[in-house]
Amino acid sequence: MNPNNKLIITVTTANSWIYPEAKNWPVTIDELIEDVVKSYEAGAAIAHIHLMKGHEEEIVDRVREQCDVIIQAGMSSDPIEERQALFDARPDMASIILNHHDESFTDVQVYRLHTRDELEQYCKKCDEFQIKPEWEVWNTGSLWNLNYLIKKNLVKPPYFLSTFFNWPGGAWSPPDPDEFFLRKKYYPSKSIYTISCMGPEQATIAKLAILHEGHVRVGTEDFPYIKEGVVAKDNTEIVTRMASLSKELGRDIATPSEARKIIGIKS
Template sequence: MNTTPIITCAITGAGDTADKNPAVPVTPKEIAESAIAARKAGAAVAHIHVRDPETGKPSRAPELYREVVEHIRESGSDVIINLTAGMGGDFVPDENEPNTGGAGSDMAGAEERIAHIRELKPEICTLDCGSMNYADAAYITTPDQLRTMAAGIAESGVKPEIEVFEMGHVWMAKQLIQEKLIAAPPLFQLCMGIPFCAPATPEAMLTLRNQLPEDAVWAGFGIGRNQFPFAAQALLMGGHMRVGLEDNLYLKKGVAADNVMLVQKAVQLADTLGATPATPDHAREILGLNQ
């Protein structure tokens, strides 16, 4: 069991959730303040997407990321900032022209996907390590795109959090590590229960965990009602924990949550199991961010 887990709070995500729970932060100020509050509640890392302030829909506008990061940094919070670099790979085939992206598509090149990472230089950013079916669409990131993104992330002095949604993504990550595009120790996030990727089962998480490099630092999460069962499983298997409104909108059945509530419940869960969550400075040591 991991007795000093890093708790990551995934603040808002890119899902169509802003109208389902009023606590989902939308504006840059709301997102930043939610990250700061999550840190005070016990999270060491804030994983951040941005949204269009007018519509609540997902965005990858650099100026929105800039506003969030500046607000957090100016606040003096010691939370570790983890920006997504996963936007720009959504492809929904047009019904009449299947080789053309239809409504809901958002495709961008590798450099465009990491432009805000190069500019803002967060301590961590995500690297979704492969293509996959994703609900009713496809997420596309080719091996060469991943090589370009990994190289750009490394050049920026940022640590990638390798998000894996199925077995092939671990294989791809190992290839990037072998090509020295990702430095040791690699950081992995095991993403469970996203349709139609790795299912949210103990066996699936164990299988993914067992394929990781020996020196890997890893965390795992499940979405929806699986958030806390898989936070517990990750902890018991030696990993770290992720909670937050990106992955789950409820504290328990019928009770809407906010990010502070979810982090507090993760802290309580860790305490019940005999673990003490890592502070941001301790998390930096674990992740090799001070090197």
């Protein structure tokens, strides 16, 4: 198989704000490191990590000591001025939302506007620290902002997009084929996309991505169940299930080294 067509699996290790009853995610730093390493061994090429404040460099360094998984630093809801420690830790990638946060979780309401001025600052900051942006796409308006940055020559291809479905709140979008293909139609050329879907509809959207040259993000933050009503033992079980599904559908799994070449990240 062409290595450029292999599936990149991202594991997201954070807690679920919509399924707080699951409680199957790592809590301590040691648990987080173990979870990331086991997920990598199960087939995850990227680890989406909410770096604990005050421990950003420690977590990045400890993960790199144990495996070569691509480290993607999350928490795009934080304003850029609160993320300097993230840049100082120098992960491989950083999550950046392309419009705004408006989520309605079980116990938390999240509202945060991210302006185009902030997006421009992110482009310059990522370039300075040699960090690959992970652009979070919540609707087609997100893509308007990405094209705005492209036209200003502030970002370099390939563009790595994480495209979200069924996250509750004002940024919600339906987890169905119509929405999937509408968004895909407007992805800029030279884009690489991965899907993030909350809820049991994840399997449907993941299959579409696997069959249409996309990639998949799974884990306790998005859907901490192995199937509806059955809580996963841990992220390893979730990643293993997705890797098996991809192989059943005819796509092998990318290693971190192969994923770096696809995404455009230096080893």
